[in-house]
Amino acid sequence: KAGVTQTPRYLIKTRGQQVTLSCSPISGHRSVSWYQQTPGQGLQFLFEYFSETQRNKGNFPGRFSGRQFSNSRSEMNVSTLELGDSALYLCASGSGAQETQYFGPGTRLLVL
Amino acid sequence: AQSVTQPDIHITVSEGASLELRCNYSYGATPYLFWYVQSPGQGLQLLLKYFSGDTLVQGIKGFEAEFKRSQSSFNLRKPSVHWSDAAEYFCAVAQRQGAQKLVFGQGTRLTINP
Numbered sequence: 001k002a003g004v005t006q007t008p009r010y011l012i013k014t015r016g017q018q019v020t021l022s023c024s025p026i027s028g029h030r031s032v033s034w035y036q037q038t039p040g041q042g043l044q045f046l047f048e049y050f051s052e053t054q055r056n057k058g059n060f061p062g063r064f065s066g067r068q069f070s071n072s073r074s075e076m077n078v079s080t081l082e083l084g085d086s087a088l089y090l091c092a093s094g095s096g097a098q099e100t101q102y103f104g105p106g107t108r109l110l111v112l
Numbered sequence: 113a114q115s116v117t118q119p120d121i122h123i124t125v126s127e128g129a130s131l132e133l134r135c136n137y138s139y140g141a142t143p144y145l146f147w148y149v150q151s152p153g154q155g156l157q158l159l160l161k162y163f164s165g166d167t168l169v170q171g172i173k174g175f176e177a178e179f180k181r182s183q184s185s186f187n188l189r190k191p192s193v194h195w196s197d198a199a200e201y202f203c204a205v206a207q208r209q210g211a212q213k214l215v216f217g218q219g220t221r222l223t224i225n226p
Contacts, residue, residue, distance in 0.1 A: 004155075031212050043214075055212075056212070058213075090156065099212075101214060103158075
């Protein structure tokens with residue numbers, strides 16, 4: 001089976017812009033979670049989608065949003081980018097039950 | 113709220129030496145427990161997990177971890193490290209009910225001396 005894929009792998013944006021990141025889960029997985037990784041805050045949970053519904057959300061401002069499509073692919077959007085949004089954004093997929101999450105390679109976002 | 117503590121930010125060991133990375137968690141019940149490894153610029157790779165049963169779990173790359181309920185710990189061990197083990201290691205917990213959400217420790221960076 002192919003692993004979790006994320007596109008693009010690298011992005012450079014400027015403050016105030018918006019960005020959309022994409023994640024394709026492992027075939028058959030219906031849960032997609034997003035995490036932000038920064039040197040200062042470490043790995044932090046953003047949100048989780050299961051069967052096109054957001055099931056859980058972390059403590060991030062409303063500028064961070066996501067959605068999931070019927071084929072389980074997910075997108076994450078960040079509007080009005082700030083310098084502090086520079087991070088590695090990781091997507092993970094799982095079966096939806098309380099089981100293992102498998103991570104993609106991440107999208108590295110740099111906000112200038 | 114759940115939390116995970118990895119007391120060692122950075123550990124250096126010699127190639128061939130044994131390794132133990134510490135992980136303590138705070139949670140009302142026994143959570144699911146995981147160890148992930150991250151090489152520079154890469155995503156997270158699952159090393160091993162504990163859900164229930166035998167408290168000593170075996171993982172990939174020769175790693176093992178032991179769950180100790182009384183100490184709320186889930187320490188990662190390897191008898192003999194290889195230069196390729198240099199990476200950052202993350203301990204994580206997940207609740208047993210509800211939506212999938214991992215809570216991570218701050219990570220331990222492992223350096224291997226030749």
